[in-house]
Amino acid sequence: MKQYIEVGYALSNRVKCQNCLQQIIKDEIRIGHVLARQPGLNFDKKLWYHLNCLNSIKGDRNQDLDIVNIHGLKEEDQKKVKKKVDQIKKSSYQKKDQKEVKYLSKQEHLQNYVKIQRDLHLIQKKKQCQQAMFFEQIDSPDEQW
Numbered sequence: 425m426k427q428y429i430e431v432g433y434a435l436s437n438r439v440k441c442q443n444c445l446q447q448i449i450k451d452e453i454r455i456g457h458v459l460a461r462q463p464g465l466n467f468d469k470k471l472w473y474h475l476n477c478l479n480s481i482k483g484d485r486n487q488d489l490d491i492v493n494i495h496g497l498k499e500e501d502q503k504k505v506k507k508k509v510d511q512i513k514k515s516s517y518q519k520k521d522q523k524e525v526k527y528l529s530k531q532e533h534l535q536n537y538v539k540i541q542r543d544l545h546l547i548q549k550k551k552q553c554q555q556a557m558f559f560e561q562i563d564s565p566d567e568q569w
Contacts, residue, residue, distance in 0.1 A: 428490045429481075430456040430470065431497060431505050443477035453501055455508070457481055458492075475504060481512055 434448045441448055448454045455478050459469040481489065491509060494502055 426460040427481075428458050428460070428492055429509065430458050430492045432456075432493050433497070439472045441474045441477050442471045443473055443479070446474075448472060448474060453497070453505065455505065475508060478508065478512065480515065 453475045456470045
């Protein structure tokens with residue numbers, strides 16, 4: 425599923441921010457996270473946010489998101505939007521790196537668990553061998569008698 429970011433000034437007061445659920449006032453900067461649907465479906469899903477309310481973008485993090493209609497904003501507003509998008513990208517990469525660290529720690533935990541289980545299995549085998557040898561000694565006839 426393709427996705428991109430659409431920015432612009434709010435055309436009316438009818439759209440609500442998906443984060444704070446407050447109305448986006450007319451002529452205020454709004455950021456839309458657009459999820460492009462399959463060609464058979466006739467619409468794209470747009471989630472609108474205030475500039476300050478957009479904290480993360482869900483979806484495929486490996487995809488670079490294009491910013492559409494940014495040239496329709498004033499220069500100072502363009503800088504604000506670019507700064508906000510860069511912050512979001514940095515935070516999403518940091519979260520991804522943290523998840524990888526958690527995964528590695530789980531993997532190390534699993535390796536330790538397997539090692540402990542293997543050691544316990546070897547100890548059990550050793551005990552079984554010792555018991556078998558003990559019973560063989562008891563069952564075998566002594567030549568001294």
